[in-house]
Amino acid sequence: MITLFTMLIVMFAGMFWLFRVAVALLAHLQMDFMVQPLDLNVEIALLFVTFIALVLVIRRNMIGGLIYLISYALYFGIDLFNSLSGGMQGPQEQGAAFVSGVAMLLALGVFIDLSFSKDEQGGGSNKKTNWFYGTSEYTRDKDDRDDTNQYKF
Numbered sequence: 001m002i003t004l005f006t007m008l009i010v011m012f013a014g015m016f017w018l019f020r021v022a023v024a025l026l027a028h029l030q031m032d033f034m035v036q037p038l039d040l041n042v043e044i045a046l047l048f049v050t051f052i053a054l055v056l057v058i059r060r061n062m063i064g065g066l067i068y069l070i071s072y073a074l075y076f077g078i079d080l081f082n083s084l085s086g087g088m089q090g091p092q093e094q095g096a097a098f099v100s101g102v103a104m105l106l107a108l109g110v111f112i113d114l115s116f117s118k119d120e121q122g123g124g125s126n127k128k129t130n131w132f133y134g135t136s137e138y139t140r141d142k143d144d145r146d147d148t149n150q151y152k153f
Helices: 004-028 040-058 062-086 091-116 127-133
Strands: none
Touching (some): 004 040, 004 091, 040 062, 062 091
């Protein structure tokens, strides 16, 4: 059973991915926007990697969460570290640091959620029926005293 936290964190990750698509598109069209990509070519490659990772995260695959965390740590984590250690001079740098912080929190949230619920699979299972159908504990064993007659007319 997928929890509400899992649905929300995946939804926020998807919305952040759409936000990054808009940022890359507006930077490619050379339009002004409050957030600029760190490197447009790496940003576009990261969008494709993130899409594949999000598909794997929706399927509850741990590799997807690991790819998502590593790719975001390499792209946004380095920028966040540099902006926090170098000092933020203006609102443009503060906005970039905020977006990098949100990206790192999302990546950590996705990875932690997947690691805590690694045995859960999406769909197909139900708590109400797994206790009976999910095990072979309740199957009836036949012994030699059972009646084997068919009683057909």
